[in-house]
Amino acid sequence: xxxxxxxxxxxVVAMAGAAEARDQIRIVGSSTVYPFSTTVAxxxxxxxxxxxxxxxxxxxxGGLKLFCAGVGVxxxxxxxxxxxxxxxxxxxxxxxxxxxxxxxxxxxxxxVVANSKDAAPMKITRxxxxxxxxxxxxxxxxxxxxxxxxKWSEIDPSLPDVRIEVxxxxxxxxxxxxFAELALEGGCKKFAWVKALKKTDxxxxxxxxxxxxxxxxxxxxxxxxxxxxxxxEENANAFGVFGFSFLDQNADxxxxxxxxxxxxxxxxxxDGTYPISRPLFFYVKNAHANTIPGIREYVAEFTSxxxxxxxxxxxxxxxxxxxxxxxxxYRSEASTxxxxxxx
Numbered sequence: 001x002x003x004x005x006x007x008x009x010x011x012v013v014a015m016a017g018a019a020e021a022r023d024q025i026r027i028v029g030s031s032t033v034y035p036f037s038t039t040v041a042x043x044x045x046x047x048x049x050x051x052x053x054x055x056x057x058x059x060x061x062g063g064l065k066l067f068c069a070g071v072g073v074x075x076x077x078x079x080x081x082x083x084x085x086x087x088x089x090x091x092x093x094x095x096x097x098x099x100x101x102x103x104x105x106x107x108x109x110x111x112v113v114a115n116s117k118d119a120a121p122m123k124i125t126r127x128x129x130x131x132x133x134x135x136x137x138x139x140x141x142x143x144x145x146x147x148x149x150x151k152w153s154e155i156d157p158s159l160p161d162v163r164i165e166v167x168x169x170x171x172x173x174x175x176x177x178x179f180a181e182l183a184l185e186g187g188c189k190k191f192a193w194v195k196a197l198k199k200t201d202x203x204x205x206x207x208x209x210x211x212x213x214x215x216x217x218x219x220x221x222x223x224x225x226x227x228x229x230x231x232x233e234e235n236a237n238a239f240g241v242f243g244f245s246f247l248d249q250n251a252d253x254x255x256x257x258x259x260x261x262x263x264x265x266x267x268x269x270x271d272g273t274y275p276i277s278r279p280l281f282f283y284v285k286n287a288h289a290n291t292i293p294g295i296r297e298y299v300a301e302f303t304s305x306x307x308x309x310x311x312x313x314x315x316x317x318x319x320x321x322x323x324x325x326x327x328x329x330y331r332s333e334a335s336t337x338x339x340x341x342x343x
Contacts, residue, residue: 030175082174100287229253269320
């Protein structure tokens, strides 16, 4: 037993030494949080003597997988996420020795269904979105069928008389998770008998309400929102799914659809009236805070009023600020790197 303890202690010392060898923060995760994180990283690099953090867009799921893989220089220090960390991910972190994690909620974002400004804007409901993009749809009470719709107008004559073609994120994306939960499930449970299924067969309910068709109507476009915008410009009949912040940055090229009569705007997302909105986060690996220089300073920059406040530079990038009390809570926890995940 003593020998094992000695080996373990040596491993910790070696890991700490390796971590000290890296002098630049490494950040991975959500493509939606990426522009905010990059902006903070650039500001941090300009105003401190430390190196500008390296930020990679890997998707929320991909980022958390990398983040939870272990402690040490070869693993990232922070991961961005456009959804909250899952219990299964917390367990994976724990198994790999990543036990002290601080969750920092940074603000809100809306998920948009956008198309080219050369086309007419779409007016649609979550129920219609579900019928357009679900793998299986209701075909009478208690019965489901493979999605038969090929055109939007087949769902409702008020919708465009063009082929259903939606470019969106892959399963590793937090935007995909949030879109499935907020938009598709939001429309799925408009069918009362399907909503009731959640109590009797939760697995079946989630499979139907979150399942996205795989017959070409929905096209996985990777984690690259720039590519989606480019394809929307090339095809005025196509639609794309991504975060409001990206719509805001490309408002001269694409437009957001009205969802249940509400446009994806800063004010509508901030007050909760736009129906497809979600919180954004980043997660800090506290074990790295004393060995990778600048982590605490980067977190302080991100959670400063000049960054995430109502008039902060991140709002210019499309981030919807949290209310004052919520910002103060997360700033307080972030400043002390309070362990608030898996507690």
